[in-house]
Amino acid sequence: MRIVFMGSPQMAVPSLEQLISNKFNVVAVYTQPDRPAGRGRGLTASAVKETALQRGLTVVQPESLKPPEVIGQLRGFKPDVIIVCAYGQILTRAVLEVPALQCINVHFSLLPRHRGASPVAAAILAGDEYTGVSIQIVRMKLDTGPLLASAAIPISPTDNTGTLYPKLAIIGAHLLQEALTGWSRKEIVPLEQDESKASYFGQVAKEAGEIDWTKPAVEIWRRIRAFQPWPGCYTTWKGKQLKISDASLVTMKTGERTGAPAGTIIALNGKEKGIGVAAGDGILKLNVIQYEGKKAMSAGEFIRGQRDFIGTRLPN
Numbered sequence: 001m002r003i004v005f006m007g008s009p010q011m012a013v014p015s016l017e018q019l020i021s022n023k024f025n026v027v028a029v030y031t032q033p034d035r036p037a038g039r040g041r042g043l044t045a046s047a048v049k050e051t052a053l054q055r056g057l058t059v060v061q062p063e064s065l066k067p068p069e070v071i072g073q074l075r076g077f078k079p080d081v082i083i084v085c086a087y088g089q090i091l092t093r094a095v096l097e098v099p100a101l102q103c104i105n106v107h108f109s110l111l112p113r114h115r116g117a118s119p120v121a122a123a124i125l126a127g128d129e130y131t132g133v134s135i136q137i138v139r140m141k142l143d144t145g146p147l148l149a150s151a152a153i154p155i156s157p158t159d160n161t162g163t164l165y166p167k168l169a170i171i172g173a174h175l176l177q178e179a180l181t182g183w184s185r186k187e188i189v190p191l192e193q194d195e196s197k198a199s200y201f202g203q204v205a206k207e208a209g210e211i212d213w214t215k216p217a218v219e220i221w222r223r224i225r226a227f228q229p230w231p232g233c234y235t236t237w238k239g240k241q242l243k244i245s246d247a248s249l250v251t252m253k254t255g256e257r258t259g260a261p262a263g264t265i266i267a268l269n270g271k272e273k274g275i276g277v278a279a280g281d282g283i284l285k286l287n288v289i290q291y292e293g294k295k296a297m298s299a300g301e302f303i304r305g306q307r308d309f310i311g312t313r314l315p316n
Contacts, residue, residue, distance in 0.1 A: 030059075081180070153167060162228055215280050249284065277314060
């Protein structure tokens with residue numbers, strides 16, 4: 001099979017490398033154009049582009065897949081299959097009609113649950129015990145196509161979006177290779193998704209990271225994990241931003257209440273020794289925080305330099 005691969009970030013690299021290692025015929029790699037990044041705002045290539053160039057593959061970086069000349073160039077590669085993994089652009093009908101067989105997508109959720117742009121964050125926010133990877137045939141309506149394969153992994157209490165994606169990327173790479181091989185040999189029959197079980201979660205906005213301390217502690221805890229590393233969760237203290245990149249739930253007895261207003265900083269004693277914040281229901285223990293203009297540090301290190309932190313109240 002002649003394969004065109006479309007992907008951009010690091011999470012897509014294992015799938016591309018798996019195809020190359022297993023001698024699949026990757027005739028071209030499509031990825032996002034180089035973008036400004038870092039303090040110097042110099043143009044930076046995507047992780048997929050860097051991998052493709054190292055492997056001697058043809059790289060194409062259109063700003064959009066819509067122009068006729070872009071479609072014409074894509075047709076020129078004569079792909080049997082187009083494989084998409086976190087490419088960053090929606091495939092148009094014209095693109096879907098290019099391959100002789102199908103377009104196939106590596107999606108990081110257990111479809112039909114958590115369709116959309118941020119499936120891993122969605123799984124954490126929902127309190128799911130498991131997430132996973134699905135290999136699907138692409139249809140015009142986002143993430144609705146028939147499934148070729150799926151695999152699940154548990155979500156641990158210490159997992160966040162940043163730690164789950166590398167795990168899922170490795171699983172997805174192996175699953176893609178198995179699904180592509182089985183499907184091409186007609187050993188796999190595509191399975192239509194159950195629409196009654198479908199859910200959708202779109203792109204995460206930067207503003208979504210602001211913490212509302214009147215919410216239950218468990219919801220805030222999930223939010224911090226779901227939005228780490230992007231967009232990050234934050235509050236304010238003394239007029240400056242205070243980022244919280246790691247936190248944990250404080251175990252409380254049934255019916256126990258803090259008695260403190262939501263957002264109040266409290267000292268934790270005993271087994272849960274450290275710094276906590278009273279939420280609308282329960283207490284959240286702060287583990288790693290970053291005060292505006294400072295480096296990230298443990299909550300203990302922060303309190304040693306800001307002893308008046310205890311007893312103050314974070315805004316709701």
